[in-house]
Amino acid sequence: MEKRLSLLGATGSIGIQALDVAEKLHWPVTAMAAGSRVLPFEEQIRKFSPRVVAMADENAAADLKVRIADLPVKVTAGTEGLCEVASVANADMVLNSVMGVAGFLPTLAAVEAGHDVALANKETLVAGGAVVTDACQKHGVKLLPVDSEHSAIFQCLQGCPPHGKAKKLILTCSGGPFFGKTKADLEAVTLEQALAHPNWSMGLKITVDSATMMNKGLELIEAKWLFDMDPDDIDIIIHRESIVHSLVEYEDNSVIAQLGVPDMRIPIQYALTWPERVPSPVKPLSLAEAGKLTFFAPDHETFPAINLCREAIKRGGLYPAAVSGANEQAVALFAAGKLPFAAITPLVARILEHPWGAADSAEAVLQADRDSRQLLLELAGERV
Numbered sequence: 001m002e003k004r005l006s007l008l009g010a011t012g013s014i015g016i017q018a019l020d021v022a023e024k025l026h027w028p029v030t031a032m033a034a035g036s037r038v039l040p041f042e043e044q045i046r047k048f049s050p051r052v053v054a055m056a057d058e059n060a061a062a063d064l065k066v067r068i069a070d071l072p073v074k075v076t077a078g079t080e081g082l083c084e085v086a087s088v089a090n091a092d093m094v095l096n097s098v099m100g101v102a103g104f105l106p107t108l109a110a111v112e113a114g115h116d117v118a119l120a121n122k123e124t125l126v127a128g129g130a131v132v133t134d135a136c137q138k139h140g141v142k143l144l145p146v147d148s149e150h151s152a153i154f155q156c157l158q159g160c161p162p163h164g165k166a167k168k169l170i171l172t173c174s175g176g177p178f179f180g181k182t183k184a185d186l187e188a189v190t191l192e193q194a195l196a197h198p199n200w201s202m203g204l205k206i207t208v209d210s211a212t213m214m215n216k217g218l219e220l221i222e223a224k225w226l227f228d229m230d231p232d233d234i235d236i237i238i239h240r241e242s243i244v245h246s247l248v249e250y251e252d253n254s255v256i257a258q259l260g261v262p263d264m265r266i267p268i269q270y271a272l273t274w275p276e277r278v279p280s281p282v283k284p285l286s287l288a289e290a291g292k293l294t295f296f297a298p299d300h301e302t303f304p305a306i307n308l309c310r311e312a313i314k315r316g317g318l319y320p321a322a323v324s325g326a327n328e329q330a331v332a333l334f335a336a337g338k339l340p341f342a343a344i345t346p347l348v349a350r351i352l353e354h355p356w357g358a359a360d361s362a363e364a365v366l367q368a369d370r371d372s373r374q375l376l377l378e379l380a381g382e383r384v
């Protein structure tokens, strides 16, 4: 069941692990895309020999073209290039692990080309869930979740008969580096502290999102779209050890969970090989070694981001796109030392004070993303 892959976000945390999985499966990678870092991308291209590659940054793409002039590879650039990689004819499946809303149009391009998509890029669904799920229906395309919680739910739903009813989805959450802290404790948080995630090694944006708990709010919205679930039927539980990756509660109150060591190569591989399971490079789970699994209710007072996202998806339309865009902008400001950590969620919450329209087209989604970033910049400017 070899599949030819197109991989977007190849040089990132998920991208590198996806290449490891593909290599061990002996699957070819026919197309690849990255953002702006030429050297690591060149190394990957030389190793995996794709036929088409893209870089979001035009200058980086021009530089890459010169560096790999000796290879039979087509180099493309910008959003158009990313979409070409996503819709390339000689791929059986696309894995999208681009960071942020930049992944939205490439996901749509893959779907419109009829490719199943293994989706790590959660911002695709948070910002444009309605547009993307409609396109999937129209083109008969599947979205396979890579995000560990959503992969867990997807796995727990495998035994569910077609008309069986999952009553609740329960997303687990590590609690991030600031579990147990108070609002006052968060005032002086540094970037270095925010990046010290207890269990997972990930890209910058998702690591900061995990520290604010915005990541779990975004995942709630992602779960609504992937599993067609009412947001009020999606619960969040803090689970410090990141061994139970999420759970499904059925009508009879039986609860099914998926467990494993915290290693993204399990959900990445399952998204690629589904419905089959094959041996993986990940070590087996030893519950005896884990010893104890702990669970806590989230502290919504200190971390209001989950409820903020719940409110956004309940309002619907472009509210989630606006929250996603504003958050991406706020995290970029925090990473650049221009916004304190404690200001991220309150500023993003102010986005909800504005009216946002219907999410009826890809252009409307992208406009809301741009407008919300601009608004966030203005709100951040007012602080000083």
Ligand code: NDP
Pocket (backbone or CB within 6 Å): 008, 009, 010, 011, 012, 013, 014, 015, 033, 034, 035, 036, 037, 038, 056, 082, 097, 098, 099, 100, 102, 103, 120, 121, 122, 123, 146, 147, 148, 200, 201, 202, 203, 204, 205, 206, 264
């Ligand atoms: P990284 O920051 O590690 O990697 C991001 C990738 O996207 C890199 O290849 C980067 O290229 C590329 N990229 C960055 N900006 C752009 C752009 N504007 N256009 C095109 N490509 C771009 O992120 P992660 O791998 O951690 O996360 C990727 C996605 O997967 C996110 O949506 C995240 O929420 C999701 N995810 C990640 C998990 C994880 O464990 N890391 C777990 C679950 C979900 P370059 O290197 O050139 O900058």
Ligand code: MG
Pocket (backbone or CB within 6 Å): 147, 148, 149, 219
């Ligand atoms: Mg996750």
